[in-house]
Each structure stands twice: as C-alpha cells, then as structure tokens.
Amino acid sequence: MENIGIEEEKGSDWGKSLPVPSVQELVRNDPQSVPEKYIQHHPDRPLVPDMASSSFDIPIIDFALLAKGDEHETRKLDLACKHWGFFQIINHGVAEEVLLKMKAAIAAFFGLPLEEKNKYAQAGNDFQGYGQQYVVSEEQKLDWCDMMFLITLPHEIRSLKYWPDTIPGFKDAVESYSKEARKVANEICTNISLLMGMDKDGLKGFYGKTKQAMRMNYYPPCSRPDLVLGINPHSDPDIITLLLQDDEVPGLQIRHKDKWILVKPIRNAIVANVGDVLEILSNGVYKSVEHRAITNERESRISVATIKIPYDELEIGPMECTVDDDRPRMYRNIKYLDYVRYTLGRKMEGKAHIDNILKIEGS
Ligand code: OGA
Ligand code: NI
Numbered sequence: 001m002e003n004i005g006i007e008e009e010k011g012s013d014w015g016k017s018l019p020v021p022s023v024q025e026l027v028r029n030d031p032q033s034v035p036e037k038y039i040q041h042h043p044d045r046p047l048v049p050d051m052a053s054s055s056f057d058i059p060i061i062d063f064a065l066l067a068k069g070d071e072h073e074t075r076k077l078d079l080a081c082k083h084w085g086f087f088q089i090i091n092h093g094v095a096e097e098v099l100l101k102m103k104a105a106i107a108a109f110f111g112l113p114l115e116e117k118n119k120y121a122q123a124g125n126d127f128q129g130y131g132q133q134y135v136v137s138e139e140q141k142l143d144w145c146d147m148m149f150l151i152t153l154p155h156e157i158r159s160l161k162y163w164p165d166t167i168p169g170f171k172d173a174v175e176s177y178s179k180e181a182r183k184v185a186n187e188i189c190t191n192i193s194l195l196m197g198m199d200k201d202g203l204k205g206f207y208g209k210t211k212q213a214m215r216m217n218y219y220p221p222c223s224r225p226d227l228v229l230g231i232n233p234h235s236d237p238d239i240i241t242l243l244l245q246d247d248e249v250p251g252l253q254i255r256h257k258d259k260w261i262l263v264k265p266i267r268n269a270i271v272a273n274v275g276d277v278l279e280i281l282s283n284g285v286y287k288s289v290e291h292r293a294i295t296n297e298r299e300s301r302i303s304v305a306t307i308k309i310p311y312d313e314l315e316i317g318p319m320e321c322t323v324d325d326d327r328p329r330m331y332r333n334i335k336y337l338d339y340v341r342y343t344l345g346r347k348m349e350g351k352a353h354i355d356n357i358l359k360i361e362g363s
Pocket of ligand 1: 236
C-alpha cells in the first residue's frame with residue numbers, strides 16, 4: 001500500500017459516468033414533464049401506495065447499549081446484518097446540531113443556481129463532484145436524482161476543488177458530521193469483528209486505513225412518482241454505509257423477502273447497511289441488500305450516504321475465520337480497485353455485480 005500516490009488515491013481512475021441533465025432543473029423548467037429516459041419498464045415501477053403502508057419495519061439498534069457491550073443489542077445487530085442487511089441506529093450520540101447542519105449544507109448546495117453548482121461538476125475522468133454515477137449507456141433508465149460525491153476522509157486525499165467554498169459552513173458541517181459518522185461506523189465494525197469471531201480490531205486489522213466518502217442525494221418532486229425511481233436498485237460497493245435521510249420525507253426502500261419495504265424515517269436516526277465488501281469478507285454471512293429510492297409528487301427529499309471504503313490496492317475476499325467445511329468459500333478474491341471499477345462501469349443492477357464476478361459456482 002505504501003507506494004500508492006495521493007493522486008491515485010483520490011480515485012481519479014475509478015471510472016466515469018456519462019453526463020446527464022440536472023433533474024432539479026428539468027423540474028424547475030417544466031414540473032409536469034417526465035422524459036422517457038426516466039420512465040421505468042413496467043416491472044420496475046414502484047407501487048406508490050406502498051409508501052404509507054409497509055407492514056414490516058427494519059430493526060432498530062440502540063447504539064449506546066451496543067457501545068456498552070449489551071449482549072441483547074449485539075445479538076440484534078448480528079440478526080439485522082444477517083437477515084435484513086439494514087438497521088436504524090438510535091442513541092448514536094451524534095448531536096442533533098451536527099445532523100441539522102449537515103442537512104442544511106446539502107440543501108444550501110442544491111439551492112445554488114445551476115451555474116454555481118456546475119463550478120463543482122465532475123471534471124475529466126473524475127467521479128467526484130456534482131453530477132451522476134453509474135450512467136454508462138444511452139439506453140438505461142436514469143435516476144430522478146441529482147448527486148454530489150466527495151471523498152471526505154482522510155484529509156490529505158480530499159479534492160478541495162469540488163468543495164463548494166462559497167457556502168458558509170459547508171466545510172465545517174461536512175467536517176463535523178464525517179468525524180461523528182466515522183466514530184459510529186467504527187463502533188459498528190468493532191462489534192461486527194467480535195460477532196465474526198475475531199478480536200475487536202479484526203476488521204480494522206484487515207482493511208487497515210479506510211477512506212470515507214459522501215454521496216449527497218437530491219430527489220426533486222415528480223409529477224408521476226409511479227413511473228420513476230429516485231435511485232435505481234443497487235447494493236453499495238463499500239464496507240458499510242450510514243445514511244442520513246430526511247426526517248419528514250420518506251423514500252428509501254429495501255428488498256426484503258422479495259418485497260420492497262419502506263424504511264420509515266425516525267427523527268435523528270441514522271440508517272446503516274452492510275456493503276458488498278462486508279458481505280464478501282464475511283463469506284456471505286452478512287448481506288449487502290438491494291435498495292432503491294422512490295419519489296413523491298409534492299416534496300423534494302435529501303439524503304447523504306456516508307460510505308466506508310478500503311484503499312484501492314486492498315485485496316478483498318472471505319476472511320479465514322468465516323470459511324470452514326460447513327461454509328465453503330463463496331467468493332473469489334479481488335483487488336478493491338478492480339471491484340469498484342467493475343461496479344462503476346455498469347449500470348446499477350441490484351446485486352448482479354457481486355454475483356456476476358465474484359461468486360464461486362456451486363457455493
Ligand atoms: C445511496 C442510496 C438511498 C436514499 O446513496 O447509495 O442508496 O434513500 N441512497 O437516498
Ligand atoms: Ni445505496
């Protein structure tokens with residue numbers, strides 16, 4: 001890992017998405033129009049009445065109890081990662097002010113005029129900045145969403161040209177929230193290490209230094225929420241994601257037992273999900289679950305996914321402690337950079353990425 005240049009670690013060779021128009025601008029110019037490129041094929045369209053009446057709720061983990069080593073809470077975390085791949089974290093100790101400032105910073109950014117936002121547009125071969133990810137062909141259905149992606153930690157690999165310096169408090173907000181999110185993610189990883197049968201630094205020992213990035217999403221209202229998706233079904237190509245979603249406007253859905261389940265916002269909670277890398281490291285014990293976002297007619301929605309990712313050169317594969325005669329190795333090893341390039345080079349396709357290139361036949 002020593003000889004990785006900082007430029008390379010900024011991820012400029014992760015792969016690039018085709019440019020797409022701003023959905024926010026499209027709605028501003030004509031609130032009724034829903035161009036063909038956003039209209040999902042029939043089976044992929046959301047059932048909008050589902051929004052209110054979901055019969056399941058994803059597990060809720062009390063972070064304060066977890067951090068104290070409470071056995072019941074630890075067991076809940078284990079089951080949540082195995083059966084749901086998703087959970088909501090309450091009592092995480094992140095001050096409400098930090099959460100509010102983070103959301104306000106995102107709202108302020110998307111509130112800028114288009115020309116201002118375009119100053120931070122993805123440039124050249126980069127995937128950081130204002131724009132979109134996973135757009136690789138003229139045919140695919142686009143997300144009803146605009147996005148801003150920044151690598152936030154460690155400091156030395158930030159690309160500050162993408163940080164909107166004209167918004168007072170933006171940098172501070174990202175700084176404070178990133179630090180707090182890192183604490184939360186690390187505590188979860190500590191617990192997962194113990195659950196996987198390692199010592200508490202087991203996962204950390206494996207991935208060593210990690211990077212953290214943020215995907216800030218802005219979902220404009222849509223006159224036909226029954227036809228579009230805010231974000232197409234995908235799983236996250238990371239270790240773990242912490243999603244701060246709008247307290248008022250729901251939209252996130254996860255696939256559970258072949259149904260789409262709405263993750264109802266809980267005020268000030270953080271939604272966490274297992275990423276592909278953790279699924280691979282745990283030899284499939286923990287599930288990186290497919291999810292998507294739906295839109296609504298009246299209100300825009302913002303969210304920010306904070307993702308924990310290994311350094312590019314790290315080789316990922318099932319950890320020894322997860323493989324035995326009863327549970328043979330399910331995935332082959334791959335360099336993280338190759339995995340990310342593979343995922344970013346394709347449209348989002350549920351869990352197809354991990355299954356297509358890593359799954360060992362017959363496992
Ligand atoms: C993501 C994501 C869901 C949401 O950014 O990876 O899944 O509700 N977002 O914004
Ligand atoms: Ni996601």
